[in-house]
Amino acid sequence: MAVANLNIPTFPPFDLDDHTTTATRWEKYKKRFLNLCVALNVQDDKQKLALLLNYVGEELYDIYDSLLVPTTDGSHETYEHAIKLLDGHLNPKSNVTYELYLFRNLKQNIDEL
DSSP states (O other): OOOOOOOOOOOOOOOOOOGGHHHHHHHHHHHHHHHHHHHTTTHHHHHHHHHHHSSSHHHHHHHHHHHHHOOOSSSSSHHHHHHHHHHHHSSSOOOOOHHHHHTTEEEOOOOOO
16 A cells, blocks of 8 residues: 655644643644644645644643544544544633632722722
């Protein structure tokens, strides 16, 4: 079987070390990845998924793999589903009760009108 000579550009893996800014860095990473797909003229969903999983790095790929529920028909193995899974993992969960507590304890300063 012949293998095509593919020259895909380098792209940095997603860094999971700094947990305080993971959500904002993940949003930027997704935008940069979509820019790369536009530049490479990648429109096929399977190719986008393959490139994403290749570029995110081993650690995030392992997380994706552990979140993925295998199906017999492979229907969940799409780019959009992968983004949804990774968004759910990397975006922080908000505690509504705590957020209400913070909001209700806000005080207006004297210099604020």
